[in-house]
Amino acid sequence: MQPLKKDILNVPELPEVETVMRGLEKEMLGETLHHVSVHAPKLRWEIPISLKALENEKIIKFSRRSKYVLMELESAKVILIHLGMSGKILFSEGKSYIKQKHDHVLFYFGNKRIAVYNDARRFGMVDVLEKGDVQDSFYLKSLGPEPLGGCFTKDYLYNTLQKSRVSIKVAIMQQKVVVGVGNIYASESLYAAKIHPKTLACNLTRAQAEELHTCIIQVLKNAIAAGGSTLKDYVQADGALGYFQHSFKVYGRENEPCYHCKDEIKKVVLGQRSTFFCGKCQIQ
DNA sequence: AGGTCTGTTACTGA
DNA sequence: ATCAGTAACAGACC
Numbered sequence: 001m002q003p004l005k006k007d008i009l010n011v012p013e014l015p016e017v018e019t020v021m022r023g024l025e026k027e028m029l030g031e032t033l034h035h036v037s038v039h040a041p042k043l044r045w046e047i048p049i050s051l052k053a054l055e056n057e058k059i060i061k062f063s064r065r066s067k068y069v070l071m072e073l074e075s076a077k078v079i080l081i082h083l084g085m086s087g088k089i090l091f092s093e094g095k096s097y098i099k100q101k102h103d104h105v106l107f108y109f110g111n112k113r114i115a116v117y118n119d120a121r122r123f124g125m126v127d128v129l130e131k132g133d134v135q136d137s138f139y140l141k142s143l144g145p146e147p148l149g150g151c152f153t154k155d156y157l158y159n160t161l162q163k164s165r166v167s168i169k170v171a172i173m174q175q176k177v178v179v180g181v182g183n184i185y186a187s188e189s190l191y192a193a194k195i196h197p198k199t200l201a202c203n204l205t206r207a208q209a210e211e212l213h214t215c216i217i218q219v220l221k222n223a224i225a226a227g228g229s230t231l232k233d234y235v236q237a238d239g240a241l242g243y244f245q246h247s248f249k250v251y252g253r254e255n256e257p258c259y260h261c262k263d264e265i266k267k268v269v270l271g272q273r274s275t276f277f278c279g280k281c282q283i284q
Numbered sequence: 285a286g287g288t289c290t291g292t293t294a295c296t297g298a
Numbered sequence: 299a300t301c302a303g304t305a306a307c308a309g310a311c312c
Contacts (some may be wrong), residue, residue, distance in 0.1 A: 011290055044292080044307080067291080085290040086309080102309090121308045123291065166302070175292085182291070272304070273290080 012083045014147070014180030015220055017067045019227030020089055024069065024115065025062040027091060031110040033057050033073065040104040044084060044125045047105065051079070051128050059109070066143050066179035076131040080139060084123030090116045144176045147216050152178055158209035161201040168204060169197035170271040172216065181216060183273045184251045185223070189216045190277065191250045196284035197275045198268070250276040 012020070036054050038047050054073065061072040071079040083089075094112035105117040105126050117126060129137055145151035157178070164171045171177055173186050181189065190197050192215035195208055204212070249259055254267040258278040268275050 013291095082291090084292085084308095120310070121290080123308070164301095170302095173291095183289095274288090 011085050011182070011184065012067065012087065013182035013185055013223075014067060015185075015223035015227050017069060017083060017180075018064055018224050020083065021062055021064045021069045024071065024089065027113075028059050028071075028107075028109050028115065029062060031059055033059050034108040036079075037106040037108065038104070039099075039106070040122070043104060043119060043122045044082070045127070047126055048128060051105075051126065054079070054128065065140055066146070066175065067182075068139060070134065072131060078129050078131050078134050080125070080127045080129060080134070080137075081117065082125045082139075084119060084121060084125070086121040087117065087119040087124035090118065092116055142176060143179050144174075145178060147178050147180055147220055152213070152217075154210045154213045157213045158204070158206050161204050161209055164201035166201055167197060167270050168195060168199045168201045168212070169275050171201035172212070173271065173273075178216070180220070183275075184248065185216075185219055187251045187276045188248055189219045191282060192219055194282055196279075196282040197270055197277050199284050250278065252276065 033054060034056060036051050038052055040047065054077065057073040057075055057077075059071060060074050061070075063070045063072070067082060069081040069083075071081065073079070081087075081089075092114045094108065094114055097106075097114055097116070100116075100118060102118045102120045102122075103116050104119055104122070107115040107117070109115065117124075125139075127139070134140060145156065160177055161168070161171060164174075164177070166174075169186050169190060172181050172189065173183065187197065189212065193208065193212040195204070195212060250265050253265045253276060255264050257263070258265055258281060261278065261280045263278055263280040265276055266279050268277075
């Protein structure tokens with residue numbers, strides 16, 4: 001149990017990425033990016049040489065798309081950052097910085113400060129694109145709607161699920177259906193909506209799809225709120241940005257009592273990923 | 285030492 | 299072409 005729970009805190013999903021983005025925005029927006037130093041040849045993919053060439057540019061905008069953080073520079077170049085499964089960003093003072101294991105990219109900015117990208121498993125990515133190419137890029141071109149954006153409507157979700165013959169758990173984790181819902185919040189959303197994760201997506205009633213729509217949004221918003229509250233003092237115990245203690249109702253709680261009915265939480269594997277649910281509260 | 289865990293893409297086959 | 303299922307990636311932790 002213990003190692004699993006520890007791992008949970010290290011996997012960024014949409015709320016964590018949103019929190020990281022807001023933290024970067026708070027510290028770096030309007031500052032000058034002096035230099036980018038790359039200490040690894042590749043993460044998930046090659047880190048482009050052009051990243052090293054970014055010097056003395058003002059940072060004019062931060063945004064998020066799915067689990068990607070976008071940092072826009074005044075030259076209309078955009079740095080894309082994905083944290084993968086173990087990526088972290090820490091702020092450091094240039095004077096006192098000591099390179100840690102897995103520190104791969106250093107963003108020197110402002111008054112001798114550094115935003116350090118650290119990623120043990122190297123499943124993340126850092127790339128730089130022209131602003132006009134971002135939406136149609138390899139990374140973003142086939143992504144579905146943002147769960148907290150206007151395109152993710154109840155009608156959209158119901159209609160999309162009707163065409164899908166995978167389990168509802170797998171369906172809401174598919175990026176084409178909706179972005180940003182990873183393994184943790186998929187289980188949490190289905191528990192909140194009282195829907196069994198093995199239910200075929202196309203078998204959801206309209207009422208179930210609408211309830212799930214509501215729950216996905218609520219679960220993500222609650223997590224973002226929890227993350228936002230940690231931003232007041234972004235330098236946490238381990239110094240990492242965007243990681244916060246958040247309690248889950250089913251995730252990682254196999255054999256523990258359901259908070260609603262006291263039945264034991266069960267675990268199954270769906271789409272190669274562990275899935276947690278209450279067999280009594282979540283009907284198939 | 286070998287299993288587990290994760291997000292995303294690539295591959296395979298229907 | 300599209301969909302669904304599976305393997306792979308890397309490193310930490312037991």
